[in-house]
Amino acid sequence: MTPIAASRVNPVIVVAVVLSAILEVLDSTIVNVALPHIQAAFGATTDQATWILTSYIVSAVVIMPLTGFVARRVGRRRLILTAVTGFASMSTLCGLSWSLETIVVFRLAQGMFGAFLIPLSQSILFDAFPREKRGQAMAVFGLGVVVAPVLGPTVGAILTEYFSWRMVFFVNLPVAAMALLLLAGELPDDKTENVVIDWKGLALLAIGIGCLQYILDQGETLDWLSSRVIQAALLASVLGAVGFIYHALTSKNPVVDLRFFADRNFALCNLIIAGFAISLFGGIAILPTFVQSLLDYPVIESGHLFIPRGIAAGISMVGTGAVLVNRFDPRVLAGIGMLLTAVSNFMIGTLNLDAGFWQLAWPGAVSGLGMGLVFVPMSILAFESISKTRQDEASGLFNVTRQLGSSVGISLVGTWVVRGLQTNTAALSQNVTPYNPAAQAYLQPLGLTPDSAQGAAVLAQEIHRQAEMISYLTVFNNLGLLALATIPLLFFCKAPKTAPQSTAAAR
16 A cells, blocks of 8 residues: 655645545434434334444444455555445435335445545545654544534434434535545545455454444343344354454455554554443433433433533644644543543533533533543554554554444443333332332322322332433443543553653653
8 A cells, every 4th residue: 555645744635534534423423313203204113213323333343344455455545435425325315215124225335335434534644644743633533533423413403303304314415525526636546456355254254243233232122142133143243253363363364464453552552442432432322312311301402412522522632633642641641531531421420300401511521621632642552553554454443443342332321221220210119108208298299199199100200210310320420430440551552652751651
């Protein structure tokens, strides 16, 4: 792969690849808000509508590790132009869908094209900037990759509320058109390689990762291992993963080179970013449901909660990439970012049913500041020893780890809320009897008694609300603890060669 000359940064290429990245990451969250409207339009059940999200994620996770392989075979320029074109085409078809089945098929194809956009954008940016300015590259990249999905629920809520759910797909078209024009005009051609297709490795990878992603998406709905379908998927995932690892380590030309993980920084950073993604995206995924279902926030206002988080993330990205990474050890910056993420979750974990807008928005702003402090330094640490010719492959692996971490986080929080609700409801119900003074005092202003049918119904409703609130608060506190648990791993990483001597710890 011929790297882009880094002596002079081409701003047109920078804008083009950031727009390409925005296409993928914005779509990953903007559709969530519109899902109930799509479900109603097609008369689908909740389980059926979930496939609109699941199909996209599964195909993207399976294809993403293949980025380096495909880029070597067809060329980076041709691949990213094809990916943007395909993504825009599938977005159009999703918006024109006439049934649930068609939108699921188009989302599956959309995920396949979108899988290439993030790794290619990241590696092209790395090539466009010299090594000492990689922090600036990741700051620019992060503005799109981190801020866009945070603001996705806000944009999705506005488009769905005032226009139609179809607009969440059509909004991709002008972004894709601009990215295509800039890429076609400025991104240079590159050499291709006659790489032999490793069909066996490709099949094993698809089975291993695809079944794992299916388990994460559908596990809670199907009640995990009590379902024969989940049991079969788990067996297939394990066999596929073991077979793929063995094949990749013994094959001369594996579809994905696992020897990247022999690099200490790359291996540790993958582990860290997975843990961080669980903590961060688990909280982001659960917040809209928390405020809409329990605190009775309208869709638009729940979307507005993400605006302070997005603004703070943008400021943090620029400040970290342009200034801080050149003055401080990236490991220290990432540790502070993870601490802020933990604090954000703990702040929400102390709220009650009377929480106001800013009590929910400020923790998001704290988390946004942490996002920039984590993503920029982690990218620098992970790719410190990766050669430019291998960055497409490494970026594909790094981003699929982040995606899997996000999926694990979303799956975990859903399970924790459901199981916690059952446990808390049982515990609270034990203490509520017709003779309980607190129950009598609660119903007295309403003119009711605990032994009346209406009084019992009011108490049951309140028990459910309190039990659900405790469940959500427990989840946010657990996510905060997880963010704290990832911090010690940072200091097993080697400091980058460009780290300031005054702040870089001994290797």
